[in-house]
Amino acid sequence: METKPKISNVSKTLKSDNWGKLEDLNFDYYFNNGTSKRLSFEMYGKSDGIAVLLYNPKTNKVVLSKQFRAPVYNHSIQNGFLVEVVGGAIDKNESPEKAAIRETEEEVGYKIQTVEKVSTVFLSPGIVNEKVHLFVGEYSEDHKTENGGGVVAEDEEIEVLEIDFIEALKMIDNQEIIDARTIMLLQYVQLKKLMK
Numbered sequence: 001m002e003t004k005p006k007i008s009n010v011s012k013t014l015k016s017d018n019w020g021k022l023e024d025l026n027f028d029y030y031f032n033n034g035t036s037k038r039l040s041f042e043m044y045g046k047s048d049g050i051a052v053l054l055y056n057p058k059t060n061k062v063v064l065s066k067q068f069r070a071p072v073y074n075h076s077i078q079n080g081f082l083v084e085v086v087g088g089a090i091d092k093n094e095s096p097e098k099a100a101i102r103e104t105e106e107e108v109g110y111k112i113q114t115v116e117k118v119s120t121v122f123l124s125p126g127i128v129n130e131k132v133h134l135f136v137g138e139y140s141e142d143h144k145t146e147n148g149g150g151v152v153a154e155d156e157e158i159e160v161l162e163i164d165f166i167e168a169l170k171m172i173d174n175q176e177i178i179d180a181r182t183i184m185l186l187q188y189v190q191l192k193k194l195m196k
């Protein structure tokens, strides 16, 4: 018996192309009840992204950033300023690892040599097209540079926070940390016992 493909006749429609792209994915969807229907689902995204948690197992400290996020402000939360891990968009022809190392220096001013891959995740798979590559990276004071704070030409302004790991975990409990990438990476470090 011939089985129909679940998804067929796929096309894309570009609806907006500014900071990121808003597109429709159009397709015929074959339901389990034997009917099929043409569907269009909206997807928004830029390039894929990276996020890095910097941790120092000698001092039990982590480095986080604080910056303005429009959707957070839009919800009248924390006046729009979110505590996050280092994160950013991957440049054209750049590997996720290279992007993680570059963003770490740009945003928080530590020049690290290596990062360790944790996972690649979707943060909002119903809407957002971006995959985010998650990393952890060991740092020490020796890696500190004069840089950090974000790229002024990109209207970035980043406050660098170096705090005790235990304090960061408490900030998850009291809802001061509400960014999913940051929660995932802090809990990864806790689960894998990378720090006390």
Ligand SMILES: Nc1nc2c(ncn2[C@@H]2O[C@H](COP(=O)(O)OP(=O)(O)O[C@H]3O[C@H](CO)[C@@H](O)[C@H](O)[C@@H]3O)[C@@H](O)[C@H]2O)c(=O)[nH]1
Pocket (backbone or CB within 6 Å): 019, 048, 049, 050, 051, 086, 087, 088, 089, 103, 130, 131, 132, 154, 155, 156, 157
């Ligand atoms: N988002 C956005 N940023 C803009 C815009 N115009 C200018 N910018 C500036 O461009 C910077 C982009 O910096 P990146 O560090 O490359 O990206 P990011 O926004 O920090 O991305 C990280 O966080 C996202 C979650 O908020 C993640 O989705 C992404 O994967 C990554 O981890 C922002 O900080 C902001 O200052 C705009 O229309 N939208």
Ligand SMILES: [Mg+2]
Pocket (backbone or CB within 6 Å): 086, 087, 088, 089, 107
């Ligand atoms: Mg960023």
